[in-house]
Amino acid sequence: MHDLTDEIAEIVIASGARAGLAHVFNVGSTGAVGAIEFEPGLQQDLPAMLDKLFPPSRDYGHEQAWHDGNGHSHLQATMLGPALTVPIKDAKLVFGAWQRVFHLECDIKPRRRTIAITIMGES
Amino acid sequence: MHDLTDEIAEIVIASGARAGLAHVFNVGSTGAVGAIEFEPGLQQDLPAMLDKLFPPSRDYGHEQAWHDGNGHSHLQATMLGPALTVPIKDAKLVFGAWQRVFHLECDIKPRRRTIAITIMGES
Amino acid sequence: MHDLTDEIAEIVIASGARAGLAHVFNVGSTGAVGAIEFEPGLQQDLPAMLDKLFPPSRDYGHEQAWHDGNGHSHLQATMLGPALTVPIKDAKLVFGAWQRVFHLECDIKPRRRTIAITIMGES
Numbered sequence: 149m150h151d152l153t154d155e156i157a158e159i160v161i162a163s164g165a166r167a168g169l170a171h172v173f174n175v176g177s178t179g180a181v182g183a184i185e186f187e188p189g190l191q192q193d194l195p196a197m198l199d200k201l202f203p204p205s206r207d208y209g210h211e212q213a214w215h216d217g218n219g220h221s222h223l224q225a226t227m228l229g230p231a232l233t234v235p236i237k238d239a240k241l242v243f244g245a246w247q248r249v250f251h252l253e254c255d256i257k258p259r260r261r262t263i264a265i266t267i268m269g270e271s
Numbered sequence: 272m273h274d275l276t277d278e279i280a281e282i283v284i285a286s287g288a289r290a291g292l293a294h295v296f297n298v299g300s301t302g303a304v305g306a307i308e309f310e311p312g313l314q315q316d317l318p319a320m321l322d323k324l325f326p327p328s329r330d331y332g333h334e335q336a337w338h339d340g341n342g343h344s345h346l347q348a349t350m351l352g353p354a355l356t357v358p359i360k361d362a363k364l365v366f367g368a369w370q371r372v373f374h375l376e377c378d379i380k381p382r383r384r385t386i387a388i389t390i391m392g393e394s
Numbered sequence: 395m396h397d398l399t400d401e402i403a404e405i406v407i408a409s410g411a412r413a414g415l416a417h418v419f420n421v422g423s424t425g426a427v428g429a430i431e432f433e434p435g436l437q438q439d440l441p442a443m444l445d446k447l448f449p450p451s452r453d454y455g456h457e458q459a460w461h462d463g464n465g466h467s468h469l470q471a472t473m474l475g476p477a478l479t480v481p482i483k484d485a486k487l488v489f490g491a492w493q494r495v496f497h498l499e500c501d502i503k504p505r506r507r508t509i510a511i512t513i514m515g516e517s
Contacts, residue, residue, distance in 0.1 A: 169294055169389055171415055173481050176490035177431040184349045185300040189332030189342065196332075197325060197346055202443060209435030209442075219435065223443055226430045230493070231479050233354050235296050235387040242387045244299035247353070264481040264488045266415055268391060268514060292417055292512055307472045308423040312455030312465065319455075320448060320469055356477050358419050358510040365510045367422035370476070391514060 149195065151186045152263065153248045156234070157241055159265050166239045168269015172232045175262040178221040178255040180228035186248040195252065198224040204256070221254040228252065236269055272318065274309045275386065276371045279357075280364055282388050289362045291392015296354045298385040301344040301378040303351035309371040318375065321347040327379070344377040351375065359392055395441070397432045398509060399494045402480070403487055405511050412485045414515015419477045421508040424467040424501040426474035432494040441498065444470040450502070467500040474498065482515055 152172065160170055174181050184190055199220070205211070208219030232249060235242040241249075253259050275295065283293055295304050307313055322343070328334070331342030355372060358365040364372075376382050398418065406416055420427050430436055445466070451457070454465030478495060481488040487495075499505050 167389075169391065171479055171481065173479075173488065175488060175493070177429070177493045182349050183300070183353045185333075185345055187333065187336060189334070189336040190345055190349075192332040193342060193346060194349060201324060201447060209438040210431075210433065211435070213433060213435040219439060222431055222436055223439060226428050226436075226440060227350070227473070229352065229475065229478070230429045232352070233294055233296075233356060233479060235294065235389045237387070242296065242298060247298070247300045264483070266413075266481045268415065290512075292514065305472050306423070306476045308456075308468055310456065310459060312457070312459040313468055313472075315455040316465060316469060317472060324447060350473070352475065355475070356417055356419075356479060358417065358512045360510070365419065365421060370421070370423045 149191050150251045151248050152251055156249055156265055160236055160267060161239055163267040164271045165236055165267050165269035166271055168236045170234045170236055170241060171266040172249055173264040174230040174251060175264055178218060178225045179251060179253045179261050180225045180230055181232045181249060181251050182228050183232060183247055184250050185246040186250055218256050221256060224254040272314050273374045274371050275374055279372055279388055283359055283390060284362055286390040287394045288359055288390050288392035289394055291359045292356050293359055293364060294356045294389040295372055296387040297374060298387055301341060301348045302374060302376050302384050303348045303353055304355045304372060304374050305351050306355060306370055307373050308369040309373055341379050344379060347377040395437050396497045397494050398497055402495055402511055406482055406513060407485055409513040410517045411482055411513050411515035412517055414482045415479050416482055416487060417479045417512040418495055419510040420497060421510055424464060424471045425497060425499050425507050426471045426476055427478045427495060427497050428474050429478060429493055430496050431492040432496055464502050467502060470500040
C-alpha cells in the first residue's frame with residue numbers, strides 16, 4: 149500500500165491548474181486506488197478486511213480457469229475500484245487534514261504498476 | 272445520511288453548464304458519497320450492512336494506535352469512496368427516476384462536513 | 395454482466411479527443427459499472443460474492459416498504475457504484491492488457507439500461 153498524495157500534488161502544481169479535478173487511475177486489473185487516513189493501523193486493517201470479505205480460495209471460477217491463485221485479488225480490486233477523482237482549488241488537492249490517496253496492490257505477488265494522472269481545469 | 276441532489280442540481284444551473292460532469296467530493300476520512308434510491312428503508316439498510324461487513328471493534332490496528340473507536344468508520348468510508356461524478360445534460364443531472372446522491376457519515380459521532388462540488392462542461 | 399469497452403473506445407474516437415477522460419455512468423439505482431478482467435470465471439464470481447455479502451432477503455427495510463424483493467440489488471449497486479472514469483491517451487482508453495469496463499445489473503429481473511458516456515478532453 150502506497151501513499152500517492154505528494155506526487156499527485158506536485159503534478160497538479162506542474163500542470164498550472166489552479167481549479168479543476170485530478171484523476172488518478174491504476175492501470176491493471178488487481179490494483180486499486182482510493183482515499184484513506186494513511187496511518188499504519190489502517191494500512192494493516194484494509195487488506196485484512198478485504199481478505200476476510202473476499203478470501204483467498206481455490207473455489208473461484210477465475211481460479212478454475214487460470215490457476216493463478218488470485219481470484220480474490222481481482223474481486224477486491226474491482227470492489228475498491230481503479231480510479232479516484234480529487235478536486236483542485238488554489239492549485240492544491242482539496243483534502244481533509246488526514247485524507248490521502250492510496251494505491252493498494254491486491255495481487256498475491258509484487259507488481260510494477262503504472263498510475264495515470266490526468267489534470268483537468270483552468271489556470 | 273443526507274440527500275445532496277437538489278443542492279447539486281442548483282449548483283449545476285448556477286454554473287451555466289448545459290453539458291459536462293458534476294463531481295461531488297466529501298472532505299474528510301470517515302464520510303462518503305454515492306448514489307442510491309433515497310428512501311427510508313435503504314437509509315436504514317446501507318449503514319446496517321456496512322456495520323455487518325465492517326463491524327465496530329477494538330481489534331483494528333487503527334484502534335490500537337488512536338483509541339478513538341472509529342476504525343470501522345474509516346474502512347466503511349474507504350470502501351464506499353469519497354467521490355461521485357454525475358453527467359450533466361440540458362443543464363440537469365442525468366439520473367434515473369429514483370437515483371439520488373447521498374452523503375453518509377460513517378463516524379461514531381456527528382461531524383460537520385465540507386462537500387466540494389466541481390462542475391466541468393460547456394454552456 | 396456486459397463488457398462496454400469496445401463501444402466506449404469507439405465513442406472516444408468519434409469524439410476526436412486525443413487526451414482527457416471518458417466517464418461512464420449507469421442511469422438507474424440497481425445497475426453498476428466498474429473495471430474487471432472480463433473473463434467467464436470472474437463474470438460468475440463477482441455476482442456470487444455480492445450475493446454472499448449482500449444476500450437476497452425479505453428483512454431489508456427497503457423490502458418492508460416496497461415488497462419488490464430487490465433490497466440487496468440496491469445495496470450491491472451502491473457499493474460498486476454507478477460510475478467509472480477512464481483516462482484517454484492518444485485517442486485510446488488507458489487500460490492494462492486485460493482491464494475492461496463492465497456493466498452489472500444487480501436487479502432480480504432483466505432491465506433495459508441507459509449508459510451515459512461523457513468525453514472531456516482536447517483534440
